[in-house]
Amino acid sequence: MTASSSTAAPAAGTPDPASTPAGVPVAAASDVAGVPVSEVLAMGSATLYEASGLGCDLDPAFRPAWAGARLVGRALPVQAAAGDNLPLHWALEEARPGDVLVVDAGGSPFGYWGEVLAVAALRRGVAGLVIDGGVRDTDRMRALEFPAFSTHVAIRGTGKRWPGTIGSPVVLRGRVVHRGDLVVADEDGIVVLPAASVSRVLEAARQRVAKEEAFMRRLREGELTLDLYGFRELGRPVVAEPDAPTTGDRPGDAPVTAGRPGNVPATGERTGEAP
Ligand SMILES: O=C([O-])CC(=O)C(=O)O
Numbered sequence: 001m002t003a004s005s006s007t008a009a010p011a012a013g014t015p016d017p018a019s020t021p022a023g024v025p026v027a028a029a030s031d032v033a034g035v036p037v038s039e040v041l042a043m044g045s046a047t048l049y050e051a052s053g054l055g056c057d058l059d060p061a062f063r064p065a066w067a068g069a070r071l072v073g074r075a076l077p078v079q080a081a082a083g084d085n086l087p088l089h090w091a092l093e094e095a096r097p098g099d100v101l102v103v104d105a106g107g108s109p110f111g112y113w114g115e116v117l118a119v120a121a122l123r124r125g126v127a128g129l130v131i132d133g134g135v136r137d138t139d140r141m142r143a144l145e146f147p148a149f150s151t152h153v154a155i156r157g158t159g160k161r162w163p164g165t166i167g168s169p170v171v172l173r174g175r176v177v178h179r180g181d182l183v184v185a186d187e188d189g190i191v192v193l194p195a196a197s198v199s200r201v202l203e204a205a206r207q208r209v210a211k212e213e214a215f216m217r218r219l220r221e222g223e224l225t226l227d228l229y230g231f232r233e234l235g236r237p238v239v240a241e242p243d244a245p246t247t248g249d250r251p252g253d254a255p256v257t258a259g260r261p262g263n264v265p266a267t268g269e270r271t272g273e274a275p
């Protein structure tokens with residue numbers, strides 16, 4: 001399930017230990033609970049989001065710990081206290097191959113996770129980490145090709161006082177994540193799909209990909225998105241002539257060469273300008 005820009009296609013098998021350049025075992029699989037990993041990664045989070053029709057995106061504050069990180073897996077929700085990563089150590093025992101640890105750590109800037117936990121996670125087939133909190137050792141995680149997504153990169157260490165919860169739903173910045181939801185994360189963002197929606201969303205995403213591929217063939221031949229999508233009826237902008245003079249009064253003023261089209265409301269119009 002782990003994948004990165006340098007891992008073009010996940011190895012076949014569930015899990016199929018491979019070896020990173022660092023010599024650390026990596027679990028990779030061609031599918032997670034029947035979901036084709038390489039196809040889903042190729043679709044990407046944005047296509048899945050659009051195809052889903054669901055409010056399934058996580059807050060854009062979640063970013064990959066290293067460029068090219070991406071993952072597909074089943075959510076294993078973990079609740080941790082601020083500045084305490086004890087539940088993450090327990091979660092590595094609970095996790096099954098193909099799981100993604102989805103951790104609510106309250107958004108605190110601590111180094112909850114790093115190289116040591118990544119090595120342990122890879123050995124157990126964990127597909128990656130999503131944490132509302134901090135990670136560290138990011139260059140080592142890149143070398144390990146362990147995909148981690150977090151709201152902070154932070155070096156401050158954590159305590160071990162509260163073992164937390166594992167497997168109960170967590171709320172990440174307003175989105176509820178249940179155990180077994182499908183998590184897809186890449187550089188565009190993260191989607192969390194309810195398990196019951198996955199086959200419908202994948203089929204809708206396939207149709208969207210096919211439609212966009214057909215559109216892109218036509219765009220390469222010179223057609224415009226305005227016509228392909230039927231956007232012309234939605235309104236026509238005021239377009240200044242390339243050599244039209246500006247008013248010259250204030251820097252940044254747009255050239256004024258045409259009137260307002262009939263379907264644009266007059267509210268917000270600045271006074272004292274040419275019609
Ligand atoms: O030690 C920790 O708690 C987090 C960390 O840096 C690692 O896993 O390497």
Ligand SMILES: [Mg+2]
Pocket residue numbers: 113114115116136137
């Ligand atoms: Mg460390």
